[in-house]
Amino acid sequence: MSKPIFRPRARLLLQLGDQLIKNESIALLELVKNSYDADASKVVIEMQQISNLENGFISILDNGHGMDRRIIEDVWLEPGSDYKAKQLELLMSTENKQTRRPLGEKGIGRFSAHKLGNSVELISRMAGKKEVYVNIDWTDFEKVKYIDQVPITITERAPQVFTGAKTGTLLRIHKLRPAQWSDKILREIYRSVNAISSPFETPDAFRVVLKTDTPNVFLGIPTIDEIRKAALYRFRCEMRGDEITSFFYEFNPYRSMDKLDQRLLAHNVKGIKDNFQHFGEIQKMVEKQMRDANTGVKETPSIDLDANELRIGRIVFEGLIFDRQTKVLRLAHVDSRSLRTYLDQNGGVRVYRDGIRVYDYGEPENDWLGLEQSRLYDPGVRINKGLILAAVHLDREASTDLIEKTNREGFVDNAAYSTFRNAVTYAIKIIESCRNEDKDSVRTYYGLSPKSEPVLANLAELKDLVESKVQDEKLQSECIRYIDKIEKDYEQINEILLTSAEAGLNLAVAVHEIEKITVALEKAVRAEKSSDNVIKLIRHLSELIEMYGTLIRKSRDKTEDIKTLINDALHFVQFRLVDHRIEVIAKYASFQGATELHCSSRLVIGSIINIIDNSIYWLHRANVSDKKLWIAIKSHPAKHIQVLIADNGKGFALPPEQMIKPFVSLKPGGIGLGLHIASEVASSQGGWIEFPKFTECELPEEFREGAIVAMVFKKGG
Numbered sequence: 001m002s003k004p005i006f007r008p009r010a011r012l013l014l015q016l017g018d019q020l021i022k023n024e025s026i027a028l029l030e031l032v033k034n035s036y037d038a039d040a041s042k043v044v045i046e047m048q049q050i051s052n053l054e055n056g057f058i059s060i061l062d063n064g065h066g067m068d069r070r071i072i073e074d075v076w077l078e079p080g081s082d083y084k085a086k087q088l089e090l091l092m093s094t095e096n097k098q099t100r101r102p103l104g105e106k107g108i109g110r111f112s113a114h115k116l117g118n119s120v121e122l123i124s125r126m127a128g129k130k131e132v133y134v135n136i137d138w139t140d141f142e143k144v145k146y147i148d149q150v151p152i153t154i155t156e157r158a159p160q161v162f163t164g165a166k167t168g169t170l171l172r173i174h175k176l177r178p179a180q181w182s183d184k185i186l187r188e189i190y191r192s193v194n195a196i197s198s199p200f201e202t203p204d205a206f207r208v209v210l211k212t213d214t215p216n217v218f219l220g221i222p223t224i225d226e227i228r229k230a231a232l233y234r235f236r237c238e239m240r241g242d243e244i245t246s247f248f249y250e251f252n253p254y255r256s257m258d259k260l261d262q263r264l265l266a267h268n269v270k271g272i273k274d275n276f277q278h279f280g281e282i283q284k285m286v287e288k289q290m291r292d293a294n295t296g297v298k299e300t301p302s303i304d305l306d307a308n309e310l311r312i313g314r315i316v317f318e319g320l321i322f323d324r325q326t327k328v329l330r331l332a333h334v335d336s337r338s339l340r341t342y343l344d345q346n347g348g349v350r351v352y353r354d355g356i357r358v359y360d361y362g363e364p365e366n367d368w369l370g371l372e373q374s375r376l377y378d379p380g381v382r383i384n385k386g387l388i389l390a391a392v393h394l395d396r397e398a399s400t401d402l403i404e405k406t407n408r409e410g411f412v413d414n415a416a417y418s419t420f421r422n423a424v425t426y427a428i429k430i431i432e433s434c435r436n437e438d439k440d441s442v443r444t445y446y447g448l449s450p451k452s453e454p455v456l457a458n459l460a461e462l463k464d465l466v467e468s469k470v471q472d473e474k475l476q477s478e479c480i481r482y483i484d485k486i487e488k489d490y491e492q493i494n495e496i497l498l499t500s501a502e503a504g505l506n507l508a509v510a511v512h513e514i515e516k517i518t519v520a521l522e523k524a525v526r527a528e529k530s531s532d533n534v535i536k537l538i539r540h541l542s543e544l545i546e547m548y549g550t551l552i553r554k555s556r557d558k559t560e561d562i563k564t565l566i567n568d569a570l571h572f573v574q575f576r577l578v579d580h581r582i583e584v585i586a587k588y589a590s591f592q593g594a595t596e597l598h599c600s601s602r603l604v605i606g607s608i609i610n611i612i613d614n615s616i617y618w619l620h621r622a623n624v625s626d627k628k629l630w631i632a633i634k635s636h637p638a639k640h641i642q643v644l645i646a647d648n649g650k651g652f653a654l655p656p657e658q659m660i661k662p663f664v665s666l667k668p669g670g671i672g673l674g675l676h677i678a679s680e681v682a683s684s685q686g687g688w689i690e691f692p693k694f695t696e697c698e699l700p701e702e703f704r705e706g707a708i709v710a711m712v713f714k715k716g717g
Contacts, residue, residue, distance in 0.1 A: 038064025231320035313398025319390025686714030
């Protein structure tokens, strides 16, 4: 009597494809991994008419070493084959470090093809061999009871696809299975297959190309080079055993951030207790934070990667950190919307072993380091997934205690994984501490900080949280719509207050000007032959009153010529300049570049008047005999234009950061709002106010000791 044996049913293979492969992106990824294991340098995925289940197809073509008939029969057609596991074991026992270590070990990745379609053509060729052709119809497995009852035909033929000296494998998948092939899914697949290789390390020039007949579906997705340029912060941390063997952090401000300097922090001293004081202070602070966050824990969680003879090996953690605030991103010259979308889909910390990704770390739904939760409790300090693009690199041979799950969803939760996770979390805390120091500087000069713009800064933080935490697209859109409305209402109220304050300041200027005109008008009337002069003065007085009306009336932003706005401001103070015998050197008139702004004319004119009025007052107080005012225009980095106003007086007695504060003034009876409002106006028009040094300007020597103010506006028609 024969003994009973296991006899797998044919439908088991279909269940493996359905249940072990999570989705279409993972299915394609598994097939791409097979190409990687075949030493391919390039894989081309083509998707044509994929919404047409009968005529559409998906193909995966690589230039790897291919397969012959024997490998297809003994390996590819044997589910659960240990072929790759034996390859890995052999490589690990030899001195050959150049050959790729295979990613697959369990022999089930080929069932990904069934996830995509019911008919699969396999064409492969090894060097010096014939081309092999196999056609499998997965529906045949539903017609019979046992696996061995499904007939498979293998044909050897003269090369038709891999002609000449070409080798590789081509999989063509037909009779596509129903799937939601929306543009969103295609973009997700594009993201997935392009993320298989680390953006920081590309092993053996392994490249994946995705082609589709859906027009413009990948349009607007930024390249990795564009992404790198938009990052303000960069880091690299290497850990081995209980040591941070090297650490590198760089703050690299955009070229347009001329008020900030690059900052570099590097540590290459062996041992956790190094002689680099600043780095040591950061580590101590981080360890205290981690102790405080773990009630009852008296020591920092273990980061000994070799504890209890664990095989984790060296960890290399590197990445980019971004600032998503709109006001900051404007200075990066990137499409902020595309960048935010990219970071929402790709942001986080991924794991790579031998340069190839371990799923599903870094996927939107897997917050394996708890970044979202920690940011919820401390949003201004912590880094969430939408702010970081990072990779953790592992060596496959050294990290054997980190065991991948069969369903391709990360590592088994064992002691090695817990230690590994603690080490990466520790490194992130150090990086956060470095970044926060520079983030404060960015916020001070270029962003919305809780100190300078508390309401707008909090709204920006709230918007980031909604975008990262609210998954329901309709609800997210509704929340953001209301946040945008609150922000718009706040800005309108702020503009009304600015207008009111500025009108009050300009009223004093207007009164002084009208007084001068009135005196001149009185003298002209007394003179017998001054009728033409009388008419001229009356006309000027009428224009002055009309102009003052434009300064206090609300006007919409529109395209204006900055030269015209300067002319209007000078016309407003013309008589005071003449009365104080101040010569205006109008260098702005000869500027040849673009001078159009999209702005509120009343706000810009009013700010220029305030700055000129300050110069008139202090030139008079300085008793300068030959009083001069220099007004020029020059192009500024980042598509901005600068209006430079300088006088030949005695200069500012207060530092710039004090002068733009409200209610700070050395003018007797002054309320200290002029330069503050000018700064706020420049900011509201997409620019800023600055106080350049004499050596930074092309000014005559007589202006060396004087006051220099520059209003920077964003160009735009």
